[in-house]
Amino acid sequence: MKILRASHLGWCFGVRDAVRDATLAATSGPVTVLGELVHNPTVIESLRSRGVLTRSDPSDVPTRRVLITAHGASRRRIASLEAMGLEVTETTCPLVHRAHAALDTLVNQGCHPVIIGQAHHVEVRGLAEDHPGCDIVLTESEIDALEPRPLFGVVSQTTQPIDRVRHLVDCLKRRFPQSEVRFRDTVCQPTKDRQQAAENLARQCSVVVVVGGRHSNNTRQLSATCARGCARVHQVEGPDDLDPGWFKPDDIVGLTAGTSTPDETIEAVSGRLTYLAQEHCQQA
Secondary structure, eight states, X not given: OEEEEOSSOSXXXXXXXXXXXXXXXXXXXXXXXXXXXXXXXXXXXXXHTTTEEEESOGGGOOSSEEEEOTTOOOHHHHHHHHHTTOEEEEOOOHHHHHHHHHHHHHHHXXXXXXXXXXXXXXXXHHHHHTSTTOEEEXXXXXXXXXXXXXXXXXXXXXXXXXXXXXXXHHHHHHHOTTSEEEEOOOOOHHHHHHHHHHHHHHHHOSEEEEESOTTOHHHHHHHHHHHHHOSOEXXXXXXXXXXXXXXXXXXXXXXXXXXXXXHHHHHHHHHHHHHHHHHHHHHO
């Protein structure tokens, strides 16, 4: 077995800064994150041990101080939390803020807002809540179902694959040739870097291991990208998820990881893969 790493993998600066800010906030006493700060169970458990609690329902928050996750929130939601008497601190990624600003600008220009992304995702909900009536799409059939508008303004969930986003923007233009479509590319650069690196890696490998939380959109997208270039792709949260039966002695094994995956988890998976490779050598 030979092990190759993607040229870009793991934590992005937005996740790193959010974890840093949450850890710092907890030094002044317990604090509650509304939702998952990042979609990685190892990180969440580490924060919990430092006094960072997690709740999904604002009415169930046991502390006065609350944190908005790296995925951001709408101005309406933040205002409602403050109206409840909560002290709100944002750990929102700056690139998510950039997506909010881009959508605001398009709406102010008179565009009907369209968000390319997963309707249930916390980042997309945050984008949509400040613009009632906006459309959220992720497939061609959803674009076909849109109402005609003279002017569309399009942004994307920051962790969507840029190729998919551009394809859907082209579909929107074809669906409404008489309309003007203004697109602002809000896919973040770390996502683009990891997607391109994963694509390059998959072409070189017989099997790819993708490390990240099961609820992480960008990790799932990395797995999907790798699957287009490699027939055997396995997504794991940590080294204990690795199955020795996945690997053969002559395999070239690729390793990549989502933007919410900490370095120590990547190294633990890498170490386990190295151990399995040594076992194969001894059995050969």
